[in-house]
Every structure is written in structure tokens, then in C-alpha cells.
Amino acid sequence: MNAAPITTSLREIDDLPSPRGLPLLGNLHQLPPATHHLTLERWAAELGTPYAFRFGTTPVTVWNDIELSHAVMRERPHRYRRYAPIENILKEFGCNGLFSIEGAAWEPQRRLVMQALSIPHIKAFYPTLAAITERLRRRWEAAAREARVVDMTDDLKRFTVDVTSALAFGEDPNTLENERVLIQEQLAMLLPMLMARVNAPFAYWHYVKFPRDRKFDEALIDVHRHIRELMARARARMREEAAAEACATPLGETPHAPRNLLEAMLALRDAPDSGITDDEVAANVLTMLVAGEETTATSIAWALLFLGSDDALQTRVATSARRVLEGSTVCPSYGAMRELDLCEAVCTEASRLHPVAPYLSFEPLEEVRLQGVRLPAGTKMFMLNRPAMMDPNNYADPGHYDPDRWLHDHRHESASQRGAHEPRAYLQFGAGPRVCPGRHLAAVEMRLVVSMLTANFTARLATNPADIREVCTFTAVPSEMPMRLALR
Template sequence: MHAAPVTPSLREVDDLPSPRGLPLLGNLHQLPPATHHLTLERWAAELGTPYVFRFGTTRVTVWDDIELSHTVLRERPYRYRRYAPIERILKEFGCNGLFSIEGDAWESQRRLVMQALSIPHIKAFYPTLAAITERLRRRWEAAARAGAVVDMLDDLKRFTVDVTSALALGDDPNTLEDERELIQEQLAMLLPTLMARVNSPFAWWHYVKLPRDRQFDAAMIDVHRHIRALMARTRARMREEARAEACEMPFMDLDVEPRNLLEAMLALRDVPGSGITDDEVAANVLTMLVAGEETTATSIAWALLFLGADEALQERVAAHARTVLGDAAVCPGYTAMRTLDLCEALCMEASRLHPVAPYLSLEPIEDVRLRGVRLPAGTKIFLLHRPAMLDPHNFADPERYDPDRWLHEHRLQQRAPADCPAQRGAHEPHAYLQFGAGPRVCPGRHLAAVEMRLVISMLTANFTARLATDASRIQEICAFTVGPSAMPMRLTLRAT
């Protein structure tokens, strides 16, 4: 007789290992907001995954299995959703757009955003992108001539706000040149406030307003006033253009093609019976501004940490950039930009070591089983990203900053025959999840790549850049996304 196969017993969430906590608080006191992601990663190394920790009485399961991450992300938005408090709090901010919205409303909004951020649209937008990059170059030239230390993270956020606003909304706030334009400073308050409130055990801000809460509320009022004024101007322009077209061709049924995301949303909103409100349009405008500002600017800033400390690498990138740019200060065309692979590789490798999104927070909409663990609907799930990106099975010599690993010619070398072991090494892009995966993969990933290539090539072709502080003093700070605590640099003009 053969023994019956042994079926592994199904584990419950409370069966998982857990760091020791306190009654009522759980592990909340062990998770400083600015560095809690590092604690989550340390617990993963000590306890193994999955493990469970507690925000007060809320249980959160933590996983670092890359295949499981892809499985979960493929099944969004109908089997898994983003951590529910995120949507609730963004609704309070008037910012429940494509990033956080769930269910059927997501699909229609996704189509609009994907159209605005499509490759043909960005290609047509390239002259404006190049003009905004030139604006950033002039700002840096002035700082270099003055011998001033440049707050690179602040300047990069100004750049990405101008790009996103001009591309998606048809409005260029020009924060790079207009120091009186406060929208960038106001937007910068949103994600830290979101992080603080998402991780709070109760909604204390509904009952007590601290000075920072009142400051944030005032900033959001100003931002929404700006967005509503932008919507009104766009509507007026669309009506005026439609009237002009009708006068020129009175016997034709004209359907004017929207030129940007805001025009497309307003056109859809104003169709009778659309079911879309001005509040939803405004929420998506705000979502685009925040998402477009934070992640790309931070990815570029992390690349500067390595570029500014490695003279040989910087000279190599400068030579690569100057070969493509020729005598131009900024990459002159979209086709030329596509050859700047090394510039994008710098940023990708930096965000592998310093992930801008260190984890995703999700929850199942129905009861599920993951890796032999039963998770009731609503169980909180954190999917850690960095462990897989530091796994030598996924990336050879994973602790080393090596942008070459992302270049096509380098990857071809990794396929060398067995008698050339020095040329072989693991490279698994599947383990790099900084833009997500599945149906809700980041729609702005191509725009981000173009911005990375433009900024890095412009910087290295025109300036030498050195960190103005010791690199060891720059720390990871989590404010929903993870950015450097500072990125001060001194720029010197290159000889022409």
C-alpha cells in the first residue's frame, strides 16, 4: 500500500511569525514614519516572509516573493485593491483619481490617461519637453556662475511639475522661473500628509486640527482653486475653438480632437449622461500633478547620488551625451533621445538600490489563499520590492551600483558560453517592480524614461556635478514614496 500524500495544513494570519509588540499599539511604536520601510525589510530578514505585524489592532501581512507579487498585481482591480484607507483619505483631499480609484470607474479613466501619456502623444509633445529642459539648464547655469549650492531635488520637482502640467493639462505653471508660483510647494505637502494619515490608528484630524493640518488644508484649498480655474479656462477655450471651427465649416458635423488629458476629460464629462462630475475631473488633475512630480524627480535625484560621487562614470556619461547632443545644450529630437540608454540606465539602477516605491499596499476583495495562508477579504498585504532586487539570483553582485546591467549590449554578454564565466551574471527585469505590473502598471513609465534621458544628458553634457555633502549623510526618507533626505550639489560649467 502507498501512503496517502500529505496535504500541507492551511495557515491562518495569526499563525505567521510576528515581531513582539504592545497591547493596543501593536507594532506602531516600532515604525517611525520616515524610516518604517527599513524596519519592515529588517523584520523580513529576521523573521522570514510572510510575517504579520499590527498597526494598533489592524493586522498587516508582509511578503517578499516576487512571483506572488506578479500574481497579485495581475489580478487587480477585481480580486485585489489598493489598501482601502488610501482611497478614503484621498477622497478627503479631493484627489481620488486613477491612482486610487477602484472598480468599474477605473477602466474608463485609465483609457483617458493612457491616451494622454501614449508614445505618439509624448513624441508630439517633445519640443515642449525640450523647452522645459532648457529652462532647467538655464536655472542651473545661473547657479553654477554664482557658485551656489543647488537643491537638486527641489529643482527636479519643479521640472516634473512643469512637464506634467503642460503635457496632461495644457497649462505650464513655469515653477522653474517663477519663484512666486507656489503650486509645487503646495503639492509637496500631499504625500507626507497621506502617509501620516494612512498609518494612523484613528482619524484624529477629524476632531483636532494641528498647525500642520491647518496649513495643509489651506494649501489644498489653493490647489483646488487653481485646478478649477484651469478647468474653466480650458472649457472656455474649447467652446471658442468649436465656435470658430463651426463658422469656417458650417455644414460639417465637427468633432474636435482633444489635445491633452484635461480636454479629453472635460469633453467626456460634458456629454449628457456621462455620469462623470467636475469633482472627478479635478481629482484626476490633482492625481496627475502629484504622481508626475514625485516619482520621476526622486528617481533622477537618486541617480545623482552615484553620479556625483564617481568622476569616471560622470565623464563617461558626459561623452555619451555629447555624442548624441552634438553642439546642442539639450537633446534636439525625439529620435536622438531614444539612443540615450545609458542616461535612463543610471536612474533605473539607482532605484533598484533605493526603490522609490519600497512596497505596495493591497488587500483582497474576497477570501484568498496565498502560499498556504488563508487571507480573509480585507486583510492588509504589503509586497516588499527591495529584497528581490538585492537577491543574487535576480541580479549579479546585487549590492554594486552598475548601470551597465540595464544596457542591451551588456545583457548580450551575460549569455556568453560556459567557458567565459566572467561575462555571465543574473539579470532578471521581472524582479524590478518600480512601475508596478499587471493591468495597473504605471501609465507614465514612458514619460518618466524620456524625462530621465533628457535631464541626465543635459546635466552631464553641460556641467560637472559634485555632491556638496558627504554621501553617507544622505538618508532614505519615506513620505509615501522614498526619496533622499537631501541632494545638494555644486555645478561647474563644462568648457565648450
């Protein structure tokens, strides 16, 4: 007798487990913007995944399968796109650059940005990176001598803004030595406003502006004025240099290539029939400023939570850093920087426990069927990052802060020696064709700052570590990171 065939019915979104909500509001009242990522993770633990919740009447599916996350990211941009409200709101901000742009416009912009953030370009830029790091050291030395508590998150954002501006645009705003730089304050408003509007039940700002919206609009006008001035100065330099080189360059030789991202974008924009507008160039300038400031600064700040509360770890990192720096206050060369693996590892491990990107958001461009669930085109998908990084099948003793798990020697021990270690579960830079182009620059900045800090100072948290909370302002930032520094 033949057994009856086993069939698995296809589930619809409405068949998925869901937290109880309210008519029309759905689950909005349960998702305060600053901590909504923690609620999404709690529901995943209670309901399992996939589950669905509702932004008003719009369903959002939530997943935590690492293989599925990689599969979705491999199929961008042709089968999946980023969560559409992000692109729509960034268009309104004039910030729809490489991070959020979709379709055919993505690839040429990707090539430009990858060239600006390539390893050879960053290696050539290293002396400037070291000089900006020395500027940060001097700022911290002054605070140490005056026994002032340092707002580390603010200082780290100043550092990353200076680095990004100098590398990508050829101009250094020096926010570290100029105490009140307007562009710094204005950029800090963008991601929180993006989060607030992405999570709003409707586009209220199209109809009424609250004081916060009006203040943001005024700041955005100033930011775009600053960017257009950057572009104008870059064009003027390019014209002057082209005229000088036309006289000095022998016939048949090519004048110099663009020296930074802004010059490359402007050269492409100004080429005949480029199809690129000044607005698109400005959007990428703003994207670079915001992305370069927030994510790297936050990764380093989370590492300070552990360094500042563990004397033995800080001493070990300091000893390692001082051996490489050989008496210098800042790592002296790109080659030496490559020996600072432990300094990067403390940041990587901190962002495993406190992911800067707590989830990634996508939509399919066509109907797809995932894990037995039918998802129509445009279905909202949130892919949680932390559950996989806290899974003992991926990382041994996952709740324990252990930078050694990321070191080269440790990773090459046998599985029985080191326990589980699955690097693919760490998705802070994404994966697939749209993996973050700035990941190498971020690693260099982490190594430079952590080595400089530990080699020159002892750092202690100036608050109870238990009082430092995750606050989601599009990225998950520490609520505070005050530290007292003392000269070594």
C-alpha cells in the same frame, strides 16, 4: 504497505511569525513614518516572509515573493484592490483619481490617461519637453556662475511639475523661472500628509486639528481653487475654438480632437449622460500633478547620488550624451533622445538600490489562499520591492551599482557572460493591468535631464554621500541632494 498521505495544514494570519508588539498599539511604536520601510525590510530578513505585524489591532501581512507580486497585480482590479486607507484618505483630499480609484470607474479613466501619456502624444509634445529642459539648464547655469549650491531635489520637482502641467493641462506654470510658486509649495505637502494619515492609529483629524492639519487644509483649498481655474480656462478655450471651427469646418468634417488630458476629460464630462462629475475631473488633475512631480524627480535625484560621487561614471555619461547632443545644450529631437540609453540606465539602477516605491500595498476582495496562508477579504498585504532587487538570484552582484546591467547589449549577453538579470524583479512602475501609465514619459524626462546635466556641467555632491538617507514620504526620497555645478 501504502504510505500515509501527506497533508499540509492551512495557516491563519495569527500563525505567521510576528515582531513583538504592545497591547492595543501593536507595532506602531516601532514604525516611525520616515523610516518604517526600512524596519519592514529588517523584519523580513529576521523573520522570513510572509510575516505579520499590527497597526494597532489590525494585522498586516508582509511578502517579498516576486512571482506572487506579479500574480496579485495581474488580478487587479477584479480580485485585489489597493490598500483601502489610501483611497479613503485621498477621497478626503479630493484626489481619488486613477492612482487610487477602484471598481468600474477605473477603466474609463485609465483609457483617458493612457491616451494623454501615449508615445505618439509624448513624441508630438517633445519640443515643449526640450524647451522646459532648456529652462532647467539656464537655472543651473546661473547657479554655476554664482557658485551656489543647488538643491537638486527641489529643482527636479519644479521641472516635473512644469512638464506635467504643460502636457496634461495645456498650461505651463513655469515654476523653474518663478522662484516662489505657491502651487509647488502646496503640492509638496500632500504625500507626507497622506503617509502620516495612512499610518495614524485612528482618524484623529476628524475630531481635532493640529497646526500642521490646519495648514494643510488651507493649502488644499488653494490647490483645488487652482484646479477649478484650470478647468474653467480650458472650457473657455474649448468653447471659443469650437465656435471658430464651426464656421471654418466644412459640413461633415469633425472638429479637432482634445489636445491634452484635461480637454479630453472635460469633453467626456460634458457629454450627455456621461455620469462623470467635475469633482472626478478635478481629482484626476490633482493626481496627475502629484504623481508627475514626485516619482520621476526622485528617480533622477537618486541617480545624482552616484553620478555626483563617481568622476569616471560621470565622464562616461557626459561623453555619451555629448555625442548624441552634437553641440546642442539639450537633446534636439525625439529620435536622438532614443539613443540616450545610458542616461536612463543610471536612473533605473539607482532606483533598484533605492526604490522610489519601497513596497506595494493591496487587499483581496474575496478570501484567498496564498502560499498556504488563508487571507480573508480585506486583509492588508504589503509586497516589499527591494529584497527581490537585492537577491543574487535576480541580479548579479546586487549590492554593486552597475548601470550597464540595464543596457541593451548587456542584457542580450548570455547568462554566463553577464550573470543573473531578472527584469521582472524590478517593479518600480508596477505590473499587470494597472502598470503606471506614465512610465514612458518618466523615461523621456530621465534621458533629457541626465544628458543635459552631464553634457553641460560637472556636478559634485556638496555633502558626504553617507549622510544622504532614505526618507519615506509615501515615496522614498533622499533626505537631501545638494550639488555644486561647474560649466564644462
